[in-house]
Amino acid sequence: SENGVAKTLPRSLRWNLIYVLLLGGMVFLFLRLPTSFLPQEDRGMFTTSIQLPSGSTQQQTLKVVEKVENYYFTHEKDNIMSVFSTVGSGPGGNGQNVARMFVRLQDWDARDPAPGSSFAIIARATKAV
Structure with missing residues (x-):
């Protein structure tokens, strides 16, 4: 043993x-x-979801959408190709207080790689608006 x-x-x-x-x-x-299984990918477009408090009118929602569109077309004009907005429907459902914006970016050749990435644009827009 x-x-x-x-x-x-x-x-x-x-x-x-x-x-x-x-x-x-x-x-x-x-x-x-790296912390993610798949790396982040800039696909040349992103969506912006807007939701105001319950009871907000469609006009109030439209004013916020116009403010965000104005930000994109003034501060990000070199990176943004187009913005398509819908008021009254969004990821959380339908209502006067929700909106969704589809933002299409310039081609990669026309954008500066670091500040022109979709992730950088989203971060700046979130802080500004």
Whole structure:
């Protein structure tokens, strides 16, 4: 019985060392690899959803849509090709207080890569409006 334990103990230490190395490698990879399974992709368009508080009128919603459109066409004019807006329907359903905007961007050749990416435009618009 002691002989069996004497043979098993060194193997146990070796497997524990392998386990610790594998665990450390997984932690290292977890910290170094990107966080998303699929990378973000700039597809040359994005949607903007607008929802005002319940009870807002269609005219109030339209004013907000016009304000956002104005932002896109003044501050992002070099990056935006067109904006198509619908008032009264959105991702959360239909109503006078919802709107959706479909924003088409210039081709990649016409945009500056970093500040012209859809993600950068969305971030700036969110802060500004």
